[in-house]
Amino acid sequence: MAVRQRAIQAEDKQERRDAILDAAEQLLRDAPERVASVAEVAQQAGLAKGTVYLYFPSKEELLLAVHERRVDCFFHDLIALVEGAPSLDFDMLFAVARTHLVEPPLFLPLAARCFGLMAHCIPPAATLAFQHRMAARLERAGAGIERHFPLRTPAPGRGVALLRRCYALILGLWQMSAAIGGGLCCASGAAEELPPAFAWSYPEELEAALRAFWQGTIAAPPAAGDTQ
Amino acid sequence: MAVRQRAIQAEDKQERRDAILDAAEQLLRDAPERVASVAEVAQQAGLAKGTVYLYFPSKEELLLAVHERRVDCFFHDLIALVEGAPSLDFDMLFAVARTHLVEPPLFLPLAARCFGLMAHCIPPAATLAFQHRMAARLERAGAGIERHFPLRTPAPGRGVALLRRCYALILGLWQMSAAIGGGLCCASGAAEELPPAFAWSYPEELEAALRAFWQGTIAAPPAAGDTQ
Amino acid sequence: MAVRQRAIQAEDKQERRDAILDAAEQLLRDAPERVASVAEVAQQAGLAKGTVYLYFPSKEELLLAVHERRVDCFFHDLIALVEGAPSLDFDMLFAVARTHLVEPPLFLPLAARCFGLMAHCIPPAATLAFQHRMAARLERAGAGIERHFPLRTPAPGRGVALLRRCYALILGLWQMSAAIGGGLCCASGAAEELPPAFAWSYPEELEAALRAFWQGTIAAPPAAGDTQ
């Protein structure tokens, strides 16, 4: 009904695109478990449903774009660190991961969903484009890692592989922890019902696992303590 | 459809329950990407839709039961190995994982889905029950591992933690690889379009990553070669 | 909400199917120009939307079924006439056509739409099945016509061809007349605005055209007068 100010200039369009992403991100934050409908996203952004489709070809690609923005932030800080810091250690890298990936409640649920979307729903061309954009960042970060850390078996691409495996741990452990904690967050006293094998805390376990992994990969073991 | 022979005895019921699981598993194997509808499962089992609900409270818990059966098979072999073999190395363990988790096209897609279900859709009580059953197996396998491997920092629960982290790697890397390969399996010449950072093969990368992880966790590094 | 009496027996199902057809037909009669949504049809039949889809695979095939029922009525009377009447003339046949095809406001709009649906939207298998059912009736009627009328060039299939061409005239002239009268029915005094070449009445023109056509096809010209 109320026609919003039209985005004619390219920068206005970018701004509007961002507004839609903001709206979707907000809804995702409010209820990470469910995927808002396009109608809800549009309403949250103060736009009509059709307008969302002017900026994103499908709901799935909108979600992927929300995810990509978060990933970009992570890589921005990560690359700044590996390219800017005079020296680097595990804790500095883990801090970046914690800030962008582990602590925001949005990131990991969305990442898990996006992997599924790319595997099934999103057109291959769009998936590939996303991956190319990610690859650029990933390789830059990986190269930075390689400069800082003498890997046991130095080889081009080892930095990227290291990041990939760390990400797999972050993602895999989170999925397991989400399953464990997922349905229980509301049940009072749920914690003590968990069998010991499942009684672990994601952030702590993740840090321990990553440390252990670095210990096996990086020649110089991380300074701080030992694994768990 | 004619009313089937009624399952009155407990063993008849178990048999029918298994028939439903078989049907669901078969459909999942035929098309791992999609989830069959309850009607399809019933038809495949030669039963009526309502009958499925006599044996499983919801579609989700049916899926979880299919998954659990596969997990049981894995643990059966794993426990047999750690409790039966005179000595143990990485390759023997990895072989079990490969047989049950990595190679069957069914396992990992279903596992990923079940983690999501447990986090959101399945009643906490059912999730918890599942986890208790899993915990028993997990702890037995973990204890077996601990007996075989002198961990760098021996401690109760380290075997379980090791398995958990390996599983996280298996799952996390698979999700990433599924996203990469997902939409591209049909596109000819898709492989060379992938950026180098995404051009990796799941089975190889998984083995390399697990080896690297063991190297950092187990005092005696695995005999075979070095990490990729 | 209110679960209707369930149609378990085959005859109950037929009855319910008919009820849905009745509902759709009624809505079509109320507003021949628009196609009711499935939700409206369901409501009119006192059923839930999903129930309609238990009886018809798609909205299009529902429309075709409504049409088929009307065509069946027409053929029922036509075949009764050609097989039962001791003698036959144009007027008797035209009366049947008038009763079933021309006068009911439902028939021709629906027929025109169904031709379009069969050409574009309905699965070939369903179209073919419909055509086979129609063919049986058509050939029986055509054979009856051939027995009664000594065609100028007797040959098997001439009766069917005659009916086909008459139907083409009925349909083609109706389309033209609907276009002419269509938007004008509400405009007072519209008739005199029509140019003479378009100022004709469908029923009269149709009868005249059909008579003329018979005159050219049937050896013995129709008794009543001459064309228009």
Place this chain on the structure above:
Amino acid sequence: MAVRQRAIQAEDKQERRDAILDAAEQLLRDAPERVASVAEVAQQAGLAKGTVYLYFPSKEELLLAVHERRVDCFFHDLIALVEGAPSLDFDMLFAVARTHLVEPPLFLPLAARCFGLMAHCIPPAATLAFQHRMAARLERAGAGIERHFPLRTPAPGRGVALLRRCYALILGLWQMSAAIGGGLCCASGAAEELPPAFAWSYPEELEAALRAFWQGTIAAPPAAGDTQ
């Protein structure tokens, strides 16, 4: 897109109008079954969507205008024939119809659609205007026909009626044939599946039907052969 040279002169406007019609016609030719969206038409014409609405009040009237241009071409040749040829026979007339109506894949689908549009969607005033323009051509052609053919019952308007009825046959038979062939063009071996009553070819059946019709209407039967 850059703002196109503005059409200020009347002839520029006509040119642009024609360009839009050309674009729509081309798209219709490319895919006679579907109706291109306004956006597609505009793009094909190298214009913006809004510009189309400067030249046509609605999508429907644009389609009607495309149709009218084709009808004009037909009448142009038809009138040239009836007014220019020293003598006239069925074959000469049928050749014109074949060239303009039957053979171009565009004409009949569009005509059928336009009849529907005029009946439902197009403002009565626009329909009426179209009909007046058509009437002028139709009456001129009809008058020419009357001069050439001694109809069985000579009367003013008989030429127009003759043309009308022929057009009804052309249109009605086409609709039936489109329904029959519609979904089957791709199915291999579809032809032999058709019941005999539906196994006919439009061009042949049309010619036979028109000949039969002329035989009943024109005193002197057409020279070539007999009806099918």
Place this chain on the structure above:
DNA sequence: AATGAATGAGGTTTCATTCAT
């Protein structure tokens, strides 16, 4: 005159679950 960004109504279909028989 030309543009193209914004609108928002509109309708189909699926399918998990229930419950009368």
Place this chain on the structure above:
DNA sequence: CATGAATGAAACCTCATTCAT
């Protein structure tokens, strides 16, 4: 116990049209 008919919510996306620029 077994059946399967009935339910009805849920959400996508298209596209003709408008109108601010």
